[in-house]
Amino acid sequence: MPKIKLPTKSPHIDMTPMVDLFSLLLTFFMLTGTFRPQEPVPIDTPNSVSEKPTPDANNFIVVVSKDGKIFINFDNGPDTLLHFRPKVLVDMGKQYNIEFTQDEQRKFEKDNASFGVPIEKMKEFLAAKNADQRAELQANGIPIDSLNNQLAAWILYMRQENPNVNAAIKGDGKTEFPVVKKVLDILQDKNVNRFNLVTNLEAVKVTEEKTQK
Amino acid sequence: MAEIIQEEKQEGGKKKPKHHGTHIDMTPMVDLMCLLITFFMLTLAFSKPKIMEIVLPEKIKDPKKEHNQPQVAKSRTVNLILGPDDKIYWYPGSADKPETAPPLQVADFSGGPTGIRSMLLERNRALFKKIQQFNDDILTGKIKIPHDSVEVERGRIKREDDTGPIVLIKAYKKANYGNFVDILDEMSIIGIARYTFMDINWVEERMIEEKLGIAPTTPARPTTHR
Numbered sequence: 075m076p077k078i079k080l081p082t083k084s085p086h087i088d089m090t091p092m093v094d095l096f097s098l099l100l101t102f103f104m105l106t107g108t109f110r111p112q113e114p115v116p117i118d119t120p121n122s123v124s125e126k127p128t129p130d131a132n133n134f135i136v137v138v139s140k141d142g143k144i145f146i147n148f149d150n151g152p153d154t155l156l157h158f159r160p161k162v163l164v165d166m167g168k169q170y171n172i173e174f175t176q177d178e179q180r181k182f183e184k185d186n187a188s189f190g191v192p193i194e195k196m197k198e199f200l201a202a203k204n205a206d207q208r209a210e211l212q213a214n215g216i217p218i219d220s221l222n223n224q225l226a227a228w229i230l231y232m233r234q235e236n237p238n239v240n241a242a243i244k245g246d247g248k249t250e251f252p253v254v255k256k257v258l259d260i261l262q263d264k265n266v267n268r269f270n271l272v273t274n275l276e277a278v279k280v281t282e283e284k285t286q287k
Numbered sequence: 288m289a290e291i292i293q294e295e296k297q298e299g300g301k302k303k304p305k306h307h308g309t310h311i312d313m314t315p316m317v318d319l320m321c322l323l324i325t326f327f328m329l330t331l332a333f334s335k336p337k338i339m340e341i342v343l344p345e346k347i348k349d350p351k352k353e354h355n356q357p358q359v360a361k362s363r364t365v366n367l368i369l370g371p372d373d374k375i376y377w378y379p380g381s382a383d384k385p386e387t388a389p390p391l392q393v394a395d396f397s398g399g400p401t402g403i404r405s406m407l408l409e410r411n412r413a414l415f416k417k418i419q420q421f422n423d424d425i426l427t428g429k430i431k432i433p434h435d436s437v438e439v440e441r442g443r444i445k446r447e448d449d450t451g452p453i454v455l456i457k458a459y460k461k462a463n464y465g466n467f468v469d470i471l472d473e474m475s476i477i478g479i480a481r482y483t484f485m486d487i488n489w490v491e492e493r494m495i496e497e498k499l500g501i502a503p504t505t506p507a508r509p510t511t512h513r
Contacts, residue, residue, distance in 0.1 A: 082371055089312075089313030089314055089316070089317050091318050092313070093317055095318060096317065096321065096324060099319065099324055100320060100323055100324055103328060103331060104331075106331075106333060107331025107332060107333050108331065108332055108335070109330060109332070110330060110331065115484065120465040120468040120469060121472075122339050122468055122469075122471075122472040122475075123472055124338065124339040124340075124472070124477055125476060126337055126338050126339070126340065127335045127336075127337060127338070128335050128336050128337070129338075129339050138464065148476060155448035169409060222381075224462060228383050231448075238366065245464040245468075246464065246465075247464060247466060247468070248464070249463030249464040249465075250460075250461075250462075250464075251369070251458045251460065251463055251464055251466070251467060252460050253464075254464045254467065255458065262343060262345075262346045265345075267342060267343050267344070267346075268340070268342045268343075269340075269341060270338035270339060270340050270341070270343060271338065271468055272336045272337075272338055273336070273337050273338065273339050273472075274337065279432065
């Protein structure tokens with residue numbers, strides 16, 4: 075019997091469907107996700123049942139890290155033409171006699187991560203080339219003691235530039251309460267009585283039977 | 288973009304240069320896509336963080352207006368004090384002097400019988416039932432109101448209620464922020480209509496310290512009535 079000779083084919087897999095699939099996935103991820111800016115400290119927010127999402131704009135977030143340092147973040151407002159970030163920075167600079175150049179303002183506007191640098195070191199911070207330098211400048215967070223309360227100043231100017239701003243507190247679950255209390259007091263001193271706490275969603279169901287036991 | 292393999296068999300002895308299939312090697316493209324997808328999956332945040340709204344009572348800076356503060360009925364008041372180690376210390380009524388202070392009771396954040404939830408639910412049962420009934424009616428379609436006014440209606444039920452407790456939340460200095468969020472969350476789970484966060488007074492600090500067995504750290508001072 076003669077051997078059956080199979081025609082030799084090149085072992086070639088058609089990659090086209092795979093490419094199609096990957097492009098679809100890529101498009102999906104790019105459209106559904108939002109960029110996460112690099113945060114100076116990791117924050118493990120506590121859980122809650124609240125289902126309200128964070129607003130897209132007009133946020134002023136006070137980040138309280140685990141060891142009680144204060145960082146802040148705020149956005150440019152609902153329209154890119156509003157330029158709230160550089161405006162607030164210039165106001166802050168006037169208060170502390172620091173003049174920021176156009177370049178520095180632009181740099182500050184683009185940067186959307188939270189920062190915890192005292193205003194005196196802001197120039198160095200904006201000129202910093204890498205993350206290590208930045209981390210060093212942010213070692214102590216924003217000063218909140220009563221002699222040099224820069225957090226209060228940021229809140230004041232932020233609210234002057236953008237009256238619609240919503241204050242939010244993003245704290246680590248393990249932060250000691252007195253620090254948070256101090257932040258609350260500063261906010262209330264500046265007449266901010268309504269604010270948001272940033273949390274993770276966690277579903278809890280309470281039923282009548284469970285509670286009657 | 289399908290692969291086209293042309294197999295042409297020409298009749299007759301004409302020799303034609305063999306057509307190669309227009310074939311593009313997709314493998315580098317797949318590699319690139321894989322990299323891009325990995326990159327996006329790692330850098331993008333998919334779920335937006337949620338927020339919990341909280342409204343604090345306005346601080347009264349003018350000493351003349353201090354008497355205008357709202358008074359609450361002692362019989363309906365429950366004081367919760369956040370303590371160290373995820374514990375809540377609570378007492379009903381009010382404490383003005385250390386001698387007449389009611390005993391402190393301990394609860395935790397669990398949903399079980401030792402949890403603060405069971406205690407508050409017991410006191411808030413009437414309102415809780417009303418809210419649950421309302422939620423059920425919405426789900427089953429007994430009440431038909433537009434979707435966006437459900438929250439308003441729920442708020443109205445809470446406002447009209449006058450049986451539930453008035454919860455005053457305070458924090459001892461050794462509490463942590465997670466407890467604070469948890470207790471506010473507990474308020475929304477149980478559907479407490481009236482609650483607020485306020486400063487701890489020295490009597491309550493003494494009570495906690497006595498309960499924990501540590502030496503008092505705050506000097507006695509006159510209590511300000513709220």
